[in-house]
Structure formats: structure tokens, C-alpha cells
Amino acid sequence: MDNLNKDSYLPYYLQIKEIIRERILNNIYEIDTLLPSEKEFCKEFNVTRATVRNALRELKKEGLICTEKGVGSIVKPHKIEQSLLQFYSFGRTLKNKKDDFISKIISAKKIKPNCNIINRLEIKKNMSVYEILRIRIFNKSPLILEASYIPVHIAPDIIKDKLHGMSIYNLLEGKYGIKIVKAREYIEPQVANEFQSKHLSIEYGSPIFHTERLTLTHNNKPIEYRNSLIRGDKFKFYTELY
Amino acid sequence: MDNLNKDSYLPYYLQIKEIIRERILNNIYEIDTLLPSEKEFCKEFNVTRATVRNALRELKKEGLICTEKGVGSIVKPHKIEQSLLQFYSFGRTLKNKKDDFISKIISAKKIKPNCNIINRLEIKKNMSVYEILRIRIFNKSPLILEASYIPVHIAPDIIKDKLHGMSIYNLLEGKYGIKIVKAREYIEPQVANEFQSKHLSIEYGSPIFHTERLTLTHNNKPIEYRNSLIRGDKFKFYTELY
Numbered sequence: 001m002d003n004l005n006k007d008s009y010l011p012y013y014l015q016i017k018e019i020i021r022e023r024i025l026n027n028i029y030e031i032d033t034l035l036p037s038e039k040e041f042c043k044e045f046n047v048t049r050a051t052v053r054n055a056l057r058e059l060k061k062e063g064l065i066c067t068e069k070g071v072g073s074i075v076k077p078h079k080i081e082q083s084l085l086q087f088y089s090f091g092r093t094l095k096n097k098k099d100d101f102i103s104k105i106i107s108a109k110k111i112k113p114n115c116n117i118i119n120r121l122e123i124k125k126n127m128s129v130y131e132i133l134r135i136r137i138f139n140k141s142p143l144i145l146e147a148s149y150i151p152v153h154i155a156p157d158i159i160k161d162k163l164h165g166m167s168i169y170n171l172l173e174g175k176y177g178i179k180i181v182k183a184r185e186y187i188e189p190q191v192a193n194e195f196q197s198k199h200l201s202i203e204y205g206s207p208i209f210h211t212e213r214l215t216l217t218h219n220n221k222p223i224e225y226r227n228s229l230i231r232g233d234k235f236k237f238y239t240e241l242y
Numbered sequence: 243m244d245n246l247n248k249d250s251y252l253p254y255y256l257q258i259k260e261i262i263r264e265r266i267l268n269n270i271y272e273i274d275t276l277l278p279s280e281k282e283f284c285k286e287f288n289v290t291r292a293t294v295r296n297a298l299r300e301l302k303k304e305g306l307i308c309t310e311k312g313v314g315s316i317v318k319p320h321k322i323e324q325s326l327l328q329f330y331s332f333g334r335t336l337k338n339k340k341d342d343f344i345s346k347i348i349s350a351k352k353i354k355p356n357c358n359i360i361n362r363l364e365i366k367k368n369m370s371v372y373e374i375l376r377i378r379i380f381n382k383s384p385l386i387l388e389a390s391y392i393p394v395h396i397a398p399d400i401i402k403d404k405l406h407g408m409s410i411y412n413l414l415e416g417k418y419g420i421k422i423v424k425a426r427e428y429i430e431p432q433v434a435n436e437f438q439s440k441h442l443s444i445e446y447g448s449p450i451f452h453t454e455r456l457t458l459t460h461n462n463k464p465i466e467y468r469n470s471l472i473r474g475d476k477f478k479f480y481t482e483l484y
Contacts, residue, residue, distance in 0.1 A: 009461065061361045062361070079430075084483065086483060086484060119304070182483060182484045184483075185482070185483060186478050187478065187479040187480075188449075188474060189431035189432065189449035190431065191448070191449045207430075207433045207449060208431055209431050232432070236428050237428065238428050239427050239429070240426055241329040241330065241424060241426075
């Protein structure tokens with residue numbers, strides 16, 4: 001149970017709205033299913049029916065739910081919001097009990113890196129790199145087509161690990177003891193080509209995000225360079241600017 | 243002159259590279275023009291020719307310059323990098339002595355706001371809002387197509403102001419005394435439709451960013467809601483994630 005904050009400048013109905021909103025975005029209340037009834041929310045938050053109704057009205061305004069008379073409130077399809085306010089990992093954030101988030105490995109092999117990868121990873125020309133191509137699948141929909149490049153000496157056995165069920169970051173930290181300190185990320189809009197649209201199950205020419213990420217450990221040492229293509233119909237990025 | 247930091251873990255050539263890179267991205271060294279000579283950089287930074295050459299080699303690797311034998315280093319066309327690490331305003335950041343950044347007003351009028359705008363700006367249904375449509379033009383290229391919505395009572399005369407030459411944020415802060423505290427921003431990829439591609443001088447179906455921004459003053463009070471369409475061939479967003 002989430003508690004309301006009596007000292008907040010936010011009225012109760014907006015606090016409740018935020019709590020329900022979070023649960024919807026985290027798939028605790030699933031798309032196309034009924035929300036708990038107004039009565040249940042009254043009981044959970046110990047507030048009046050009018051307060052709950054105000055909260056639901058706000059969610060309706062945001063397009064997150066719709067209300068059917070005599071039935072209740074239904075969760076509408078929505079984009080996954082990914083905050084840019086902290087380090088994110090789809091493998092970590094989308095993986096919770098209610099979700100079905102898996103990675104399908106297209107290929108995982110040792111390669112001779114090209115100039116761009118050598119420069120990004122700041123390695124010597126003769127060093128080998130693992131290239132791992134994955135499709136990240138969320139609730140049966142392919143969402144992200146991703147290429148990761150990791151110097152072989154950083155994680156010598158990583159392509160033998162259970163990559164389809166694991167976050168690469170969890171493997172790097174858990175098995176190889178490499179602390180992830182930060183990531184530098186570039187975001188660009190792109191239009192899906194034939195290969196990309198096929199793997200992402202979208203139409204040729206659909207808008208996608210292209211993100212380029214360099215993941216760093218202590219002393220700004222690169223440990224992974226990653227290129228991700230993310231479906232624009234399923235995702236939006238969110239940030240706060242000060 | 244920018245000084246090198248003797249105590250930095252970064253070698254001199256990488257520090258020099260970063261300084262030159264910043265100048266290129268800030269248009270101090272303009273696209274398609276020659277960089278200062280190696281000799282001039284040696285003098286400015288008080289380093290050897292080898293150090294300057296190493297710095298230039300790094301810039302070449304990043305695709306920011308190309309070198310022509312016997313001529314020197316030329317600044318290549320590149321995307322404008324917009325950091326998401328702090329509040330940004332194209333009207334502020336792109337406006338410096340060397341740039342030619344203007345706003346062309348398509349329309350500026352009082353409107354009856356729709357539901358979405360009422361909800362975003364948290365105003366009453368009967369309140370009027372200014373709608374300002376602008377094209378933001380940088381060095382003669384249209385870059386951004388932007389719709390701003392500002393409650394009339396916040397800035398009663400703003401559509402009479404010199405909007406084509408001014409940042410709206412500067413007007414709000416300078417003339418109307420409204421402190422901008424933060425902004426919430428959503429970023430999505432999109433494909434340009436006919437109207438958008440015409441105004442942005444790009445081909446129909448080109449990738450663009452769609453950003454939605456709510457600008458807030460003290461106590462999270464919304465003062466402006468903005469929808470921007472930003473050319474994907476000219477911009478990329480950059481952030482650091484911790």
C-alpha cells in the first residue's frame with residue numbers, strides 16, 4: 001500500500017492519481033483490464049468517494065483510462081515512459097512479476113571491431129570485442145533491436161552466459177564484478193528500414209528512436225558501447241530540466 | 243583563451259580536443275571553414291605540434307573535421323547536440339554573435355483552449371490562451387516548428403512583443419517577471435507530414451523529434467505548454483545517466 005502524504009502541497013486526489021498512474025505505467029494494472037472499483041480505492045487510501053472520483057477524472061484527462069458506465073474504469077493502451085533522470089536498463093525496469101520481458105539473441109560472437117567501436121571503447125586496434133545482437137520482447141511484442149559491443153577482456157565468457165534471460169548490466173556487475181558508474185547517451189529520431197521493421201514488427205518507414213550509449217565504469221573507462229533501435233509507437237522518453 | 247588543466251587525468255591532447263569540439267559545436271569555428279593552423283593552436287595552448295596533431299586526429303575520428311593535405315583542417319557539417327542535462331532554450335543557446343538565429347512568426351493569436359491545453363496549463367475552462375506558432379531558423383535553415391500556449395493573464399501583451407527577435411523565456415522572465423523554475427519534457431520520434439515537411443524544408447516522411455514541454459514557475463505552476471517538431475537531420479539529444 002502506498003501512503004498519502006498529509007504534509008504535501010498536492011491535494012489527496014492528485015496524490016492518488018499519481019499513485020494509480022505509476023501502477024498503470026508499471027503494468028501493475030494491465031492494459032485492457034478493469035481498475036479496482038471506486039469503493040476499493042476509498043478503502044485503500046481511506047478517503048471519500050469524491051476524492052477517488054477526482055483522481056480517476058484526472059487519469060481520464062491524461063488518456064490513461066476510460067470509464068464505462070456500470071462497468072468501471074478500464075486501462076487504455078499507452079506508451080511506456082522511460083525517464084532520463086537516472087541510469088535505465090529495460091532489462092531491469094521492465095522485468096517485474098507481472099511482465100513478460102525476454103531477450104531473443106540474434107547472434108553473439110567475437111568480432112574484429114571497426115574504427116568507430118575502437119574509438120568509442122578506447123581499446124587497441126588488435127583487441128577483440130563481443131558483438132551481441134538482441135531483440136528485446138515485452139509482453140510478446142518486439143520493442144527494441146539492440147547491438148552491444150563489449151571488449152573480450154572485460155567479460156571473457158559473456159557470450160556463454162544465459163543472455164536471453166539476463167540483463168547484460170546485471171551480468172557485468174554480478175558475475176564480472178564491474179561497477180557501472182554512468183552512461184553517455186545520444187538520442188536521434190530515425191525511420192525504420194526493411195531489416196529493422198521486420199525485426200520490430202512495424203511497418204517500413206515507421207518512426208523509431210536510435211540511441212547510442214557508452215557505459216562507463218570508474219575513471220570513465222568504457223565497458224560497453226550499445227546501439228538501440230526503439231519502437232516509437234511504444235516508447236517515449238521523459239525528463240525534467242532545471 | 244581556454245586554459246588546460248595540469249591536474250586533470252585527461253592528457254593535454256584530449257583536453258584540447260574537447261575545447262576545439264565545443265567551439266565547433268558552438269559555431270565559433272563555422273562549418274566548411276578552415277580551423278586555425280596547427281602552429282596557431284601550438285601557440286594558443288603552449289604545447290608541441292605532436293599534441294595538437296593528436297587532438298586533431300581525435301576530432302577527425304569523431305567526424306567533426308576532415309584534413310586536406312597542404313590546406314589544413316576543415317569543419318564538417320554535423321548535428322547540433324542539445325544536452326538534456328539542464329534547462330535548454332534554442333533561442334538562448336543558438337543565439338550568439340556568430341550565429342544567425344531568428345524566429346519567423348506563422349501566427350500569434352488569442353484562442354479558446356482545447357481540453358488538452360486546459361489540463362496541461364491547469365487553467366479554468368473559460369480562460370483564454372495565447373497560441374504562438376513559430377519557425378525557428380538557424381543560419382537560414384528552418385530547424386524547429388513550434389507551438390507555444392501561454393495563459394493570457396500570465397503575459398497579457400506578449401503577442402504585441404517582438405516575438406521574432408526574442409526568446410519567449412527571456413520575455414516571460416525579463417518583461418513579465420516570471421521566474422522559470424523547471425520544465426517537464428517528453429520526447430518522441432515522428433515522421434514529418436506534408437505541413438511539417440513543407441515548413442521545415444525536409445522531405446515528406448523524414449524523421450523528426452516531437453517534444454512536448456510544460457514550463458513551470460514556483461510551486462509547479464505551469465506558465466507555458468509547448469509542442470516542438472525538431473529536424474532529426476540537424477539535431478541530436480545528449481544526456482548522461484547515473
